Amino acid sequence: MAEQREMKEKNPWHRPVIICITVFIAMGVITLVAMAVVQNKPLHQKYKYGIVLDAGSSHTSVYIYEWPAEKENNTGMVRQTHACNVKGKGISSYAWNISYAGMSLRECMEEAKEKIPVWRHPETPVYLGATAGMRLLRMFNAAVSDQVLSSVERFLQTYPFLYQGARIISGQEEGAYGWITVNYLNGNFRKALTTMGALDLGGASTQITFVSKQEVESEENSMLFRLYGNDYHVYTHSFLCYGKDQALKLALAKQLQTGESQLRDPCFHPGYIEQKSLASSPCVPETRPHDSERTFTHTGTGNASLCQEVVKRIFNFTHCPWGRCSFNGVFQPPVEGQFGAFSAFYFVMNFLNLTSDSLEQSKLKMDHYCSTPWAEIKQRYPSVKQKYLAEYCFSGTYILTLLENGYNFTSENWKDIQFIKKIGDSDAGWTLGYMLNLTNMIPAEAPDEPPLPHGGYVAIMVLFSLFIFILFLLAYKLFGRPVCNANKQII
Numbered sequence: 001m002a003e004q005r006e007m008k009e010k011n012p013w014h015r016p017v018i019i020c021i022t023v024f025i026a027m028g029v030i031t032l033v034a035m036a037v038v039q040n041k042p043l044h045q046k047y048k049y050g051i052v053l054d055a056g057s058s059h060t061s062v063y064i065y066e067w068p069a070e071k072e073n074n075t076g077m078v079r080q081t082h083a084c085n086v087k088g089k090g091i092s093s094y095a096w097n098i099s100y101a102g103m104s105l106r107e108c109m110e111e112a113k114e115k116i117p118v119w120r121h122p123e124t125p126v127y128l129g130a131t132a133g134m135r136l137l138r139m140f141n142a143a144v145s146d147q148v149l150s151s152v153e154r155f156l157q158t159y160p161f162l163y164q165g166a167r168i169i170s171g172q173e174e175g176a177y178g179w180i181t182v183n184y185l186n187g188n189f190r191k192a193l194t195t196m197g198a199l200d201l202g203g204a205s206t207q208i209t210f211v212s213k214q215e216v217e218s219e220e221n222s223m224l225f226r227l228y229g230n231d232y233h234v235y236t237h238s239f240l241c242y243g244k245d246q247a248l249k250l251a252l253a254k255q256l257q258t259g260e261s262q263l264r265d266p267c268f269h270p271g272y273i274e275q276k277s278l279a280s281s282p283c284v285p286e287t288r289p290h291d292s293e294r295t296f297t298h299t300g301t302g303n304a305s306l307c308q309e310v311v312k313r314i315f316n317f318t319h320c321p322w323g324r325c326s327f328n329g330v331f332q333p334p335v336e337g338q339f340g341a342f343s344a345f346y347f348v349m350n351f352l353n354l355t356s357d358s359l360e361q362s363k364l365k366m367d368h369y370c371s372t373p374w375a376e377i378k379q380r381y382p383s384v385k386q387k388y389l390a391e392y393c394f395s396g397t398y399i400l401t402l403l404e405n406g407y408n409f410t411s412e413n414w415k416d417i418q419f420i421k422k423i424g425d426s427d428a429g430w431t432l433g434y435m436l437n438l439t440n441m442i443p444a445e446a447p448d449e450p451p452l453p454h455g456g457y458v459a460i461m462v463l464f465s466l467f468i469f470i471l472f473l474l475a476y477k478l479f480g481r482p483v484c485n486a487n488k489q490i491i
């Protein structure tokens, strides 16, 4: 018993002072690690916001984007949190009703006010970009297009946001920003991966943008971007009047050239019959001898192959002043790599269920679809607006012709076209790229990043602290005892 007590007294671990010191050291290490973790923890996420209005030819959409406040220059941080479709037509349709152009945006702007925290309103930028509808209106009547822009400007300035301007963007910008959007959302810039091309089909214009290894012969189609430390030589072209609504007008005008008041149209279903008038547009050449508002009886005959022949006639494939062309004498290198095809490319191909078919299968399906009687189509899709429904045979045929005969996609590379609406939460389109550019959120050089991610840093801190603690214990066990014994001897 006495021996046992002596052993206990000799074992320094049973001394209260040693126990206290050990507890203090352990607490010290824990405090150190805790402090390191807290100090380096990402701060509570605070978000910033941006609003972009896409004033398209057929309608306006309002997009809200958000990104973590302290990570403005990191890539892949901006995402779309809300989209609102403005009721009614695009702002260019208010040409004769100008004061209502701004007011038309009210509902969506009120929504934006609700979605964005009030304290962020004064620093939230608002941009409005108008595309082909306003480009055409400007060609038609520049004063009226200025007044429409002033109307939306005055209206947007009544909001508590940071108004950054309303302007007509160029076709080049529209193509380039669409390309930036899809590649930003796919993380291609961050990983310095090969980029994907962008195909955008609107109501009044269409854009093709991709990186080409071949020389871009025409200056107006060439753009150079330096993003995250890499150079991108981009080919881009915007075809005004080749959006799907204006292309339909062109096709109708071509068929009406003969001057008849009866139009038997293979691009519309058999049994379709409507009285129409062809409204004048800067897109439709004044080749007809009669007035441009002439009325005609539009009858469908439903034949996709004949429809393709009609559609081909709106393109000029013969004149090319360059090494190679798409159409209408526009230079285009051969398409290469993957492509994201969005907006009406997606709406139409998705409706026709052609998003994953080969070119040949798509043509066969179009033959069958176009020849289906109009009455049957209406019965099959009772909830789709009849104006849209009537046009899908034309639109599908137009898309296949534009891609195959216009841009020179083939059966082999057809699978490289992905028909997409969104990437993650965000819609594919030019608006995100536009905002990223105007807010300088895409740096030319790759931003410096900490050598270790936060998790790795914490793990290393914990491991090293434990390691030091164990070393201390071992050292104490090995060297601590003689000191204690020596003390005892002195006593």
Ligand SMILES: Nc1ccn([C@@H]2O[C@H](COP(=O)(O)OP(=O)(O)OP(=O)(O)O)[C@@H](O)[C@H]2O)c(=O)n1
Pocket: 055, 056, 057, 058, 059, 090, 131, 132, 133, 201, 202, 203, 204, 205, 206, 243, 244, 245, 343, 344, 347, 348, 388
């Ligand atoms: N769910 C939808 C939405 C739109 N559309 C049609 O798709 C075309 C293009 O729409 P959009 O991409 O919104 O064109 P805009 O941006 O308005 O036109 P642009 O880019 O030429 O200015 C229009 O004919 C529109 O009627 C469609 O078929 N189905």
Ligand SMILES: [Ca+2]
Pocket: 056, 057, 131, 201, 202, 203, 343
């Ligand atoms: Ca558009």
